[in-house]
Amino acid sequence: MSPQKGRPPSENPKNVEVKARLDEQTARRLLAYCEKLGITRTDALREGIKRILEDEKK
Known part of the structure; x- marks a missing residue:
């Protein structure tokens, strides 16, 4: 079995995206x-x- 690759899973994943419009x-x-x-x-x-x-x- 090969070792796991990549980053370990986050304890608090940021999987919600928010979009906001701002004035200049x-x-x-x-x-x-x-x-x-x-x-x-x-x-x-x-x-x-x-x-x-x-x-x-x-």
Whole structure:
């Protein structure tokens, strides 16, 4: 039997895709924020969603 190839399965797979349309100003601000922190747009959006949901609990 050959060893398994490829990456191991993720504990939290990201298999849901979300598409959003942004105005130019918001897109520029998001890009500047990401460049400043050295993160991807996806990571910034995940963090924003997380913060919104945490604030909802309060």
